[in-house]
Amino acid sequence: MKDKIGYIIGTLLLVAFFVWMALDYNQRINSIQEFSKNMFYMDTYISVKIYTKDKVKAKEALDSIDKIYETYNNLTDRYNSYDGTNNIYKINNNTLTDEKLTIDEKLYDLIFYGIDMYEETNGLININLGHVIDVWKSYRESESGVPTYEELKNSGSIDINDIQLLDNNQILNNHPCIDLGSIAKGYTNQIVADYLKSIGLNSFLINAGGSVVVGEHYANDTYKIGIETPTSEGGVYDVVSFNNKSLTTSGNYQRYYIYDKVLYHHIIDPNTLFPPNYFRSVSVITNNAALGDMLSTTLFLMTIEDGKTYLKENYPDVEAVWYTNDDEIERTEGFSNYE
Amino acid sequence: MNKNDLKIIFFIIITAIMSIVLINLNDETGQIAHIYYMNKEVKTIDLSINNTYTVLGYNGEVKIEVKDRKIRVIEENSPLHLCSKQGYIFKSTETIICLPNKIVIKITDGNELDGVVG
Numbered sequence: 001m002k003d004k005i006g007y008i009i010g011t012l013l014l015v016a017f018f019v020w021m022a023l024d025y026n027q028r029i030n031s032i033q034e035f036s037k038n039m040f041y042m043d044t045y046i047s048v049k050i051y052t053k054d055k056v057k058a059k060e061a062l063d064s065i066d067k068i069y070e071t072y073n074n075l076t077d078r079y080n081s082y083d084g085t086n087n088i089y090k091i092n093n094n095t096l097t098d099e100k101l102t103i104d105e106k107l108y109d110l111i112f113y114g115i116d117m118y119e120e121t122n123g124l125i126n127i128n129l130g131h132v133i134d135v136w137k138s139y140r141e142s143e144s145g146v147p148t149y150e151e152l153k154n155s156g157s158i159d160i161n162d163i164q165l166l167d168n169n170q171i172l173n174n175h176p177c178i179d180l181g182s183i184a185k186g187y188t189n190q191i192v193a194d195y196l197k198s199i200g201l202n203s204f205l206i207n208a209g210g211s212v213v214v215g216e217h218y219a220n221d222t223y224k225i226g227i228e229t230p231t232s233e234g235g236v237y238d239v240v241s242f243n244n245k246s247l248t249t250s251g252n253y254q255r256y257y258i259y260d261k262v263l264y265h266h267i268i269d270p271n272t273l274f275p276p277n278y279f280r281s282v283s284v285i286t287n288n289a290a291l292g293d294m295l296s297t298t299l300f301l302m303t304i305e306d307g308k309t310y311l312k313e314n315y316p317d318v319e320a321v322w323y324t325n326d327d328e329i330e331r332t333e334g335f336s337n338y339e
Numbered sequence: 340m341n342k343n344d345l346k347i348i349f350f351i352i353i354t355a356i357m358s359i360v361l362i363n364l365n366d367e368t369g370q371i372a373h374i375y376y377m378n379k380e381v382k383t384i385d386l387s388i389n390n391t392y393t394v395l396g397y398n399g400e401v402k403i404e405v406k407d408r409k410i411r412v413i414e415e416n417s418p419l420h421l422c423s424k425q426g427y428i429f430k431s432t433e434t435i436i437c438l439p440n441k442i443v444i445k446i447t448d449g450n451e452l453d454g455v456v457g
Contacts, residue, residue, distance in 0.1 A: 006341070010348050017352050205453055212454040228457025235380075236455060249456045283456060 032203070032218050037062040041073035042185050044209040050196070051203035051218035061201055065192050072188040075107040076180045078130065088178050091171060092130065100170040108169045113290070114183055118160045121298045126270040128163055130177030131156030133268060136275075143257045146264065152273040182267075185209035186248060186293020193246075193289060206289075210296075211248035213289045230281040230323050237329065238321060240338040242285065248292035250300040251281030251323075269301045277325070278303045284320045285338055291318075304330050370431060372410045374403070375443040386410060386429075386446070396440030403444070415440055 035058035036049040048065050050058045074082045081089045086103045094101055103111075114127035135147050135155045156177055164172035189206055193213050196204050203218040214223040222243050226236035230253040240247060252275070256265035265275045282299045286292035295318060299307040304322050311318050311332060319335040374382040374394055381394055384405060391413070392403045402414035409427035417439035425435055428446060435444040 006345055010345055013348060013352060017355070021355075207454045207456075210456060212456050214453070223453040226452045226455040228455055230457065236452070239452065247456050251457065254457075281457075 033058075034218075035059060035062060037066060039066055039069055041069040042076065042188070042209060044185065046206070046208035048192070048207075049205045050201050052201055054201075057199070057201065061196060061199060064195065068192055068195065069188060071106065072110075072184060072191075075104055076110070076184045078179055088180065092175070092177050094173050094175070096173065099173055100166055101173055102168070102170050105169050108165065108171070110180065110184065110187055111163065111171070111178065112165055113187060114178075114180060115160060115163060115165070117183060117294050121294070123160070123270055124298045124301045125182055125294055126158060126160060127178050127180055127183065128158050128160050128176050129268060129270055130179040132158060132270075132273050133179050133181070133266075134177075136264070136266070136268060140255070140257045140264065140266070143259065146259050146262075149273060158270060182297045183290065183294050186211060186246075187290040189213050189246070189293075190289040209293075210250065210254075211246055211289060211292055213246040214242070215244055217243050227283050227321065228281075231327070237323060238339065240285065242338055245285055245287055246289040246292045247283055247285050248289070248296040249281055249283040250296040252277060252300075253280060267297060267300050276301055279325055279330075280323045282307065282320055282322050284318055285335075286315075286318050291315075295320075308332060370408065370429075371447055372405070373445045373447060375445070377441045378443075384410065394442065396437060396442045398440050401437060401440055401442050410444060410446070411435070412437065412442075412444070415442075 032051050032053055033055070034049055034051055035055065036047060039046045046069060048062060050061060052058050074085060075087045078088050078092065081087065086101055087107065091101060091103065111127070114125070117125040118127070132152050132155055135152055139145060139147055162174050162176040163178060164174055166172060185208060189208055189211060190213070192206060193204070193215065196202070196215065202216040204215045205223060206213040212225050217223060222241040224239055224241045225247050227238045227240065227247070227249060229235050229237040230251045250267060252263060252265040252267070256263050258264070263277060267275055269276050282296055284292050284295045284299065286295060295315065299310070299320060302310060304324070307320065307322070311320060319332045319338065321335050322330040324330060370386045372384040372386055373380055374384065376394065376396065382392065384392060386405055386408045389406050391405070393400050394403065395401070396415060398416040401412060404411055404413045409429040411425070411427040412423045412435060415423055415437055417437065422435050422437035428435055428444070431446050431448045433446050437443070
């Protein structure tokens with residue numbers, strides 16, 4: 001009798017234990033996990049995080065995303081050529097006598113977008129600024145002084161009409177000096193975000209090149225994004241939260257040099273050919289990451305007041321925050337909705 | 340089945356439950372302690388690693404110990420030794436304040452922010 005009770009209790013306990021184990025396992029494989037990948041393309045670290053239950057799908061997506069960034073990295077590279085592709089280097093340094101050059105459709109679309117942005121911003125976004133950027137780059141790297149306006153102006157043409165797109169993915173061999181630095185990263189980030197949504201991976205966070213792009217939150221919450229303090233002290237000066245949006249920052253504190261107590265950074269005003277110092281940094285919240293990249297650069301070339309007016313007149317649903325030279329913080333009216 | 344069988348079954352089950360609980364505990368996101376001296380962060384400490392640290396306070400060295408995801412001050416030079424008497428703290432938002440030494444220890448959830456842009 002005693003034995004029987006022992007058997008029954010023992011069996012019951014074992015069954016209960018296995019049921020519990022099964023439930024726990026079930027919960028584990030059905031719970032959302034984070035899958036991430038870090039890459040280095042377009043001169044910047046890129047981190048992509050995907051939140052999903054589907055491990056296989058997430059890993060495949062991360063590999064595809066790596067390929068997307070690599071493709072755009074190679075297409076927009078100004079200093080290297082790659083076998084089999086006519087990239088920016090090939091366009092800028094085309095010594096062939098042919099009148100036209102056939103380029104990848106992806107690059108054609110990106111250059112088309114760039115020319116469009118020139119119209120959109122009255123020339124503040126100019127993708128034909130390569131000569132001027134190169135002069136500044138050599139001064140920045142040697143920290144040997146400051147170029148004169150004449151030197152910058154004589155470095156080469158910055159006329160946007162040097163870039164002539166033709167039909168059938170062809171570009172006129174007209175020796176432009178294209179630099180896509182102000183738009184390529186945001187443009188590619190948006191392509192990656194669109195790709196993730198198109199395959200049903202809606203919860204993701206992309207952190208790349210001064211911008212963060214997020215999809216749906218993985219747990220009925222919002223993503224919390226910090227905005228870096230643009231001084232040597234570092235840290236975060238503000239935190240915003242949102243889903244399905246992007247935050248992009250342009251600042252004078254990353255690629256710069258100081259000569260004779262003046263700070264010279266990498267964002268050049270096509271009108272003055274010099275880097276402006278109206279404020280330290282500006283961050284914009286946009287639905288589209290490509291727009292965010294383009295707008296943060298555009299706003300960086302305007303005073304805060306002009307920037308506020310520009311947004312109100314052209315992009316009323318875009319919010320922005322500025323960090324001034326006196327460590328003050330200026331916002332658009334609706335920015336506090338995200339804080 | 341005799342008593343010994345039962346004991347073995349219990350032992351196995353308890354061990355299994357314990358190991359699952361322990362594994363789940365390790366899944367937790369790490370908490371982080373921030374050490375400030377005169378309002379400037381001087382050290383960031385991962386609470387998942389047991390260790391002792393020394394930072395320089397206003398009255399000399401302040402010794403800090405991390406044990407089992409908790410943090411406390413074990414040695415400092417002050418009249419009342421209030422902050423070493425406070426003992427361990429472990430919840431985010433908990434703080435230890437050593438006024439004479441101008442040292443503040445704050446615990447935050449390491450995953451407060453999903454990303455930083457700059």
